[in-house]
């Protein structure tokens with residue numbers, strides 16, 4: 511009876527686990543390290559499969575010997591007392607040496623791969639500086655005209671080319687990770703790390719922060735956009751253009767007036783509009799409309815989401831530097847919510863910055 515109750519309990523647990531896995535797998539497809547799209551991720555996945563294969567082989571052999579012994583030498587009613595033995599030097603040496611050799615092979619392959627991946631084997635490198643903020647990623651490129659191109663939430667990279675990323679943080683420790691392209695590298699204040707990535711095929715690969723860095727650590731995503739080198743160059747060249755000052759009285763000029771009066775310009779730069787050579791705490795918005803993601807990778811960039819983000823940033827991402835402009839904070843926009851017209855004007859203008 512008690513056995514049955516136990517079985518029922520275990521069946522319940524198993525059913526719950528099954529349900530949970532079904533529910534969780536219904537979530538958005540997560541990027542997987544076992545679905546590699548670049549040489550680093552491929553090498554790392556190969557090590558994983560090698561170790562898994564080796565461990566499985568050892569498991570099967572040991573279990574087979576164990577089961578054989580259990581059945582072959584089990585006690586029978588008329589069995590005599592087993593022969594008493596003590597120690598066997600040869601066997602003891604064998605089962606000490608064999609696992610050591612196996613572990614050294616695994617160690618050798620792992621260290622060999624680490625060295626092989628430490629330096630990119632490519633002279634044609636694109637250099638990017640990644641700055642980790644709480645909680646969003648900033649990527650800086652040097653444009654053909656020598657200017658710095660400053661992007662948020664999107665790491666553009668040409669396919670088949672090594673992208674060397676200098677990692678910088680002036681706040682806490684973060685870790686950059688694009689599972690399909692390569693392993694994690696910590697972003698440490700005062701210690702500038704480097705990593706490199708290479709994508710073998712075009713695509714959008716999700717990247718994330720892999721080191722707990724505060725309440726919105728889980729919402730510190732970005733997307734690595736791997737595109738053919740022509741598209742990448744066109745993108746980079748396009749990003750270096752500054753925004754033209756709009757003529758007085760136009761809708762764009764009105765939007766910029768809101769941008770100033772509401773306080774957006776206290777945190778965000780628009781090249782060509784903002785004073786030259788300043789850096790502020792929010793993302794550079796010069797080509798805002800060309801980005802796929804906003805709010806540190808949390809929302810797709812579209813007018814409805816941007817409206818929601820400006821109005822209720824603290825509901826979307828509690829604790830971020832971006833305040834809500836819904837009148838909830840006395841120091842933001844004089845404690846007044848942005849009017850619907852002001853919002854429309856801002857959203858239209860920002861989305862037009864391609």
Ligand code: CUA
Nearest residue numbers: 684719721723
């Ligand atoms: Cu940045 Cu976690």
